Amino acid sequence: xxxxxxxxxxxxxxxxxxxxxxxxxxxxxxxxxxxxxxxxxxxxxxxxxxxxxxxxxxxxxxxxxxxxxxxxxxxxxxx
Amino acid sequence: xxxxxxxxxxxxxxxxxxxxxxxxxxxxxxxxxxxxxxxxxxxxxxxxxxxxxxxxxxxxxxxxxxxxxxxxxxxxxxxxxxxxxxxxxxxxxxxxxxxxxxxxxxxxxxxxxxxxxxxxxxxxxxxxxxxxxxxxxxxxxxxxxxxxxxxxxxxxxx
Numbered sequence: 001x002x003x004x005x006x007x008x009x010x011x012x013x014x015x016x017x018x019x020x021x022x023x024x025x026x027x028x029x030x031x032x033x034x035x036x037x038x039x040x041x042x043x044x045x046x047x048x049x050x051x052x053x054x055x056x057x058x059x060x061x062x063x064x065x066x067x068x069x070x071x072x073x074x075x076x077x078x079x
Numbered sequence: 080x081x082x083x084x085x086x087x088x089x090x091x092x093x094x095x096x097x098x099x100x101x102x103x104x105x106x107x108x109x110x111x112x113x114x115x116x117x118x119x120x121x122x123x124x125x126x127x128x129x130x131x132x133x134x135x136x137x138x139x140x141x142x143x144x145x146x147x148x149x150x151x152x153x154x155x156x157x158x159x160x161x162x163x164x165x166x167x168x169x170x171x172x173x174x175x176x177x178x179x180x181x182x183x184x185x186x187x188x189x190x191x192x193x194x195x196x197x198x199x200x201x202x203x204x205x206x207x208x209x210x211x212x213x214x215x216x217x218x219x220x221x222x223x224x225x226x227x228x229x230x231x232x233x234x235x236x237x
Contacts, residue, residue, distance in 0.1 A: 015179070017112075052109075
C-alpha cells in the first residue's frame with residue numbers, strides 16, 4: 001500500500017546541512033500526522049535525516065536508497 | 080528525546096577566515112533545526128563573520144595550511160595573489176560540491192532564531208561600530224555569553 005504523502009521536498013543537489021534545514025522548514029508547514037517526502041542526493045543525509053527525526057521526536061517512516069546518490073525519506077510530523 | 084527544556088548549544092567563533100566561517104553557521108543552523116537553543120559569540124577575528132563589509136571578503140590562506148586540498152609550499156604561498164587564488168579555488172570547490180554560501184547559512188541561522196552576540200571589547204579594539212555589523216546581532220561581553228553558556232549542553236570553541 002502506498003503511503004499518502006502530503007508534500008514533497010526536493011533536496012537533491014544540496015549538501016549538508018541544507019537537506020536537514022529545508023526538511024525542518026517543510027515539515028513545519030504540514031499539519032500534525034501529515035507526511036513529508038524528502039528526496040536527496042547527499043550521501044550524508046542517510047545518517048542526518050534519521051538523526052534529525054529522532055532528536056526532534058518526529059517519526060521516520062522510511063529511508064530508502066533508490067540508487068547511487070538517490071535517497072528518499074518519509075517523515076511524519078508528530079509535534 | 081526532547082524534554083520540556085530545550086537542549087542548548089553555545090559556540091565561540093574566534094576565527095575570521097573563509098574556511099573557519101563555515102563550521103559555526105553549519106552547526107548552529109542545524110542545531111536550530113533540531114529544536115535547540117543556539118547562540119554564537121563572535122569574538123576577535125570571528126567578529127569579521129558578522130561584519131557587513133568584511134564578511135563579504137573572507138579569505139583562506141595557503142600559508143601554513145598543509146591540509147588544503149592542493150597544498151602549496153609556504154614560500155610559494157608568500158607570493159602576492161596566492162591568498163586570492165586559494166580563496167578562489169576554495170569557493171570553486173565548495174560550489175562544485177553544492178555547499179551553500181556562507182551568507183546563506185548565516186541568514187538561515189538568524190531566521191531560525193540563533194542568537195548572534197558580537198563581542199563589545201573586540202569592537203572597541205578594532206573600532207567597529209554597531210552599524211557595521213549585520214542586522215540581527217546583539218552586543219555583549221564575556222559575561223553575557225557565559226550567562227547563556229552556563230546552561231549549555233554543548234559548548235564549542237571554533
